[in-house]
Amino acid sequence: xxxxxREARRVLKPREVLINLQPIxxxxxxxxxxxxxxxxxxxxxxxxxxxxxxxxxxxxQQALTSEWFAFEKSLPYHLDICCDNAADLRAYAQSRKLSxxxxxxxxxEERRLALSADRETARLRCRRPWSxxxxxxx
Amino acid sequence: xxxxxxxAGVELRALLEMVDFRNSRILEVGAGDGRLTFRYAEESHSVxxxxxxxxxxxxxxxxxxxxxxxxxxFLCASGASMPFPAEEFDIVxxxxxx
Numbered sequence: 517x518x519x520x521x522r523e524a525r526r527v528l529k530p531r532e533v534l535i536n537l538q539p540i541x542x543x544x545x546x547x548x549x550x551x552x553x554x555x556x557x558x559x560x561x562x563x564x565x566x567x568x569x570x571x572x573x574x575x576x577q578q579a580l581t582s583e584w585f586a587f588e589k590s591l592p593y594h595l596d597i598c599c600d601n602a603a604d605l606r607a608y609a610q611s612r613k614l615s616x617x618x619x620x621x622x623x624x625e626e627r628r629l630a631l632s633a634d635r636e637t638a639r640l641r642c643r644r645p646w647s648x649x650x651x652x653x654x
Numbered sequence: 655x656x657x658x659x660x661x662a663g664v665e666l667r668a669l670l671e672m673v674d675f676r677n678s679r680i681l682e683v684g685a686g687d688g689r690l691t692f693r694y695a696e697e698s699h700s701v702x703x704x705x706x707x708x709x710x711x712x713x714x715x716x717x718x719x720x721x722x723x724x725x726x727x728f729l730c731a732s733g734a735s736m737p738f739p740a741e742e743f744d745i746v747x748x749x750x751x752x
Binding site: 520521524526527535539572575600604646 | 658665671681738739740742743744747750751
């Protein structure tokens with residue numbers, strides 16, 4: 517991780533910008549959606565790979581104390597993943613770093629089917645907290 | 655509709671709000687299949703995307719060929735050893751790659 521920051525510093529022009537997008541160790545929210553509106557939601561209490569996030573934060577801290585970069589600003593946001601069903605969400609999660617998250621796929625699919633029954637077809641949304649941080653090369 | 659990532663474009667809006675991409679030479683580390691890259695690429699001068707996932711980066715390269723207005727190239731490479739000369743880029747974007 518520190519190697520990537522060292523390399524980023526090398527390839528950046530003087531005084532230019534490093535942007536770091538990374539997930540935050542906070543609960544995910546999984547929702548059943550009908551016509552783009554949430555009709556049921558559940559907080560997934562833990563993102564069970566906090567060590568990845570902690571290691572990334574430690575690497576950034578080292579880059580700052582080594583004065584490779586100066587922190588400028590950051591912005592939290594939710595990255596939404598919308599799927600037709602729980603199988604699609606599971607496939608997406610397994611292909612990304614969500615693979616360790618404790619998403620209740622069976623419960624989600626049951627809710628989705630139940631809520632789809634007499635209305636429009638329900639879909640699923642997973643809202644994952646991320647942060648965007650901006651640093652400037654020193 | 656299958657799977658959509660950030661259908662409302664929240665991530666792109668956050669990026670464009672925080673950093674001026676216009677006429678910038680950008681390196682995206684962890685570009686994957688170019689999902690995010692192609693969203694901001696038209697704003698920039700050029701984009702180089704790298705990722706260690708060869709399948710995804712190949713898919714991004716194919717998509718880039720179909721987008722003549724986008725000046726983007728994709729390489730299979732690691733963030734720990736970037737195949738570029740020093741001081742080449744105006745912006746380096748680490749996309750969940752730490």
